[in-house]
Amino acid sequence: MTPYLQQVEIIKKLINQTIDIFNRLNSFSYKDNTAVDSRVELCNRMLNDIDSGVFKIAVVGVIKSGKSTLVNALAGKELVQRGAGVVTSITTKIRKGKKNSATILFKSWDQVNLQLENALRFFPDKKLIKDIPSPLDIRRKNDRDLLHQIYKMLIESFPASAGHIKPETLMLRHALNGFENCFQYVQADETSVSFSGKEFKNHKLFTSNADMAFYVKDVYLEVFGKTIAPNIEIADCQGAD
Secondary structure, X not given: OOHHHHHHHHHHHHHHHHHHHHHHHHHHOOOOOHHHHHHHHHHHHHHHHHHHOOEEEEEOOOOOOOHHHHHHHHXXXXXXXXXXXXXXXXXXXXXXXXXXXXXXXXXXXXXXXXXXHHHHOOOOOHHHOOOOOOOOOOOOHHHHHHHHHHHHHHXXXXXXXXXXXXXXXXXXXXXHHHHHHHOOOOOOOOEEEEEEHHHHHHHHHHHHOHHXXXXXXXXXXXXXXXXXXXXXXXXXXXXOO
């Protein structure tokens, strides 16, 4: 066995040991084990990724550090156009394909609403958010009206310092501004929309617009050409700040 394969087996052994620890935790716990189950699922995905034989390159870094420029250079095409800012965490995964195609994966409504609820918890003045119903649902007009009021109060109570606004406040603004454009795409479960051929470039509309990007979970691109090898996947990771 080569040194590389030996290292792979060591990593797989460590992951399996981690899964075993989580499973033992589950057997001793009488409470909600959602967090533990999600970590077991993550470990299993890691094992599947290792066995897939695909070499994955993750490009990470702070904003304006040249991530998109590097990814475009590696892909040999202007694939990535950014502008979604610091409040999103979109990962764009790029692989070789038989034709240029893009798939946009959207968050579910539960994920959207939970993200907003968690953002509101960061504010110390609970009087600003006392009228928000629980659970929050941005699909309801009354909830959106309340969120608009809260956003206005947040801007007034937590004014921008040196041109910067709290990420939680920005998230609220993007969610409200992008609602009308993304309402048709977001559903009870995660959904996706695909673009190919002449419409391929339309995927950039969802990653370069901060308001629409809030509702996007991940982006998958398949690119025709010889620049990317079949066993290579490049991941442009946004939100690394």
